[in-house]
Amino acid sequence: MSSTVSAAAPSSPHVMNTYGRLAMAVSHGQGCRVWDVNGREYLDALGGIAVNTLGHNHPDLVPALQEQLGKIIHSCNYYHVPLQEQLAAKLVALSGMRNVFFCSTGLEANEAAIKLARKFGHDKGIERPEIVVYEKAFHGRSIATLSATANTKIQAGFGPLLEGFVRVPVNNIAALRDATANNPNIVAVFLEAVQGEGGVNPMHMDYLRDVRALCDTRDWLLMIDEVQCGMGRTGKWFAHQWAGIVPDVMPLAKGLGSGVPIGAVVAGPKAASIFSPGNHGSTFGGNPLAMRAGVETIRIMERDGLLDNATVMGRHFTEALQRELADQLASGAVKDIRGRGLMIGIELAVPCSALMQQSLDKGLLISVTAESVVRLVPPLIVTAAEVDAMVAILAPLIRNFLADAGVTA
Numbered sequence: 001m002s003s004t005v006s007a008a009a010p011s012s013p014h015v016m017n018t019y020g021r022l023a024m025a026v027s028h029g030q031g032c033r034v035w036d037v038n039g040r041e042y043l044d045a046l047g048g049i050a051v052n053t054l055g056h057n058h059p060d061l062v063p064a065l066q067e068q069l070g071k072i073i074h075s076c077n078y079y080h081v082p083l084q085e086q087l088a089a090k091l092v093a094l095s096g097m098r099n100v101f102f103c104s105t106g107l108e109a110n111e112a113a114i115k116l117a118r119k120f121g122h123d124k125g126i127e128r129p130e131i132v133v134y135e136k137a138f139h140g141r142s143i144a145t146l147s148a149t150a151n152t153k154i155q156a157g158f159g160p161l162l163e164g165f166v167r168v169p170v171n172n173i174a175a176l177r178d179a180t181a182n183n184p185n186i187v188a189v190f191l192e193a194v195q196g197e198g199g200v201n202p203m204h205m206d207y208l209r210d211v212r213a214l215c216d217t218r219d220w221l222l223m224i225d226e227v228q229c230g231m232g233r234t235g236k237w238f239a240h241q242w243a244g245i246v247p248d249v250m251p252l253a254k255g256l257g258s259g260v261p262i263g264a265v266v267a268g269p270k271a272a273s274i275f276s277p278g279n280h281g282s283t284f285g286g287n288p289l290a291m292r293a294g295v296e297t298i299r300i301m302e303r304d305g306l307l308d309n310a311t312v313m314g315r316h317f318t319e320a321l322q323r324e325l326a327d328q329l330a331s332g333a334v335k336d337i338r339g340r341g342l343m344i345g346i347e348l349a350v351p352c353s354a355l356m357q358q359s360l361d362k363g364l365l366i367s368v369t370a371e372s373v374v375r376l377v378p379p380l381i382v383t384a385a386e387v388d389a390m391v392a393i394l395a396p397l398i399r400n401f402l403a404d405a406g407v408t409a
């Protein structure tokens with residue numbers, strides 16, 4: 001087989017056509033860089049969509065995983081898995097919550113959260129429980145989680161959708177009160193502390209505190225999907241911690257294993273005893289390889305101060321973009337540069353998915369989400385020099401794109 005990837009050919013007739021893939025095939029990576037099969041180097045500002053917390057080929061993660069491979073990859077949940085207990089204890093300590101269920105992906109973590117909320121309702125006599133979800137939300141692509149997701153393109157063709165969701169706008173406590181008034185079937189509020197796929201939309205601190213208070217008053221579960229914004233990305237372990245609140249249920253995945261598939265649902269006291277044996281499970285969930293990836297990811301993050309790095313580099317990145325695109329911001333061609341830590345969105349005045357290919361051509365991996373938002377979620381090990389190199393590629397690219405689109409002169 002030729003190692004050259006042609007721009008026109010689909011990657012394989014045998015891989016199901018679920019992604020509109022760009023014509024580049026990754027061969028390997030090192031730190032915040034990857035190389036394609038033709039030997040070309042790229043800076044990675046996407047991190048496998050907020051997955052590669054420690055970048056690529058981390059010198060401490062890889063040997064630990066290699067050691068684990070030689071010990072045991074998968075045992076099974078009929079027996080105790082010591083590494084599960086170790087990672088659970090760590091997540092409990094970092095979150096101030098109570099216990100953890102392990103699975104393998106984000107949608108599975110959210111699926112478990114939805115089941116927890118429904119059983120929470122059933123246990124108190126609510127036969128048709130309803131969960132509050134949000135405009136622009138993304139929770140995954142299973143039937144339950146795509147029903148909780150807002151984007152109608154994601155839902156199209158897969159009806160009937162799951163019932164039992166009430167949708168409200170973000171950052172509007174009055175709208176939440178109105179939508180739930182006189183509805184005794186509400187059991188939970190389910191939100192992303194910073195919406196990812198919806199365009200990097202942070203929930204306001206006051207709003208998060210108001211929702212926490214409302215959930216307490218009404219005896220609802222507050223369920224915060226930290227699949228994308230969690231695990232240090234915003235500069236705290238979990239993005240909701242900036243608001244000084246603690247949720248009742250917290251799904252995690254993406255960055256938790258630095259690339260090894262892993263998901264988790266962390267539960268506080270109100271949700272920790274809802275499930276009992278037989279209620280939920282996962283064959284792969286909590287397997288020793290994934291657990292080791294989680295344990296080592298957190299150990300290295302703590303040792304190397306990666307929360308602080310996310311805060312400092314996030315500020316450096318955002319400020320550099322604001323400086324380089326100041327005129328575009330002033331003219332409104334760039335509508336907003338927002339985010340927290342190393343979860344950054346640049347919203348343009350026009351749809352800009354073509355920027356993904358253009359950026360690739362210039363040697364930088366990014367994504368565009370919600371049609372007009374450039375999303376930057378690099379590894380948390382990124383350095384100032386790498387951020388500067390990313391900005392040096394991206395800012396002129398955005399400037400030229402806006403000029404070509406006729407948005408600016």
Ligand SMILES: *Cc1c(COP(=O)(O)O)cnc(C)c1O
Nearest residue numbers: 105106107138139140196227228
């Ligand atoms: C990516 C994502 C999911 C889905 O995770 P998968 O591992 O792809 O199933 C769910 N919620 C949020 C907030 C996400 O960003």
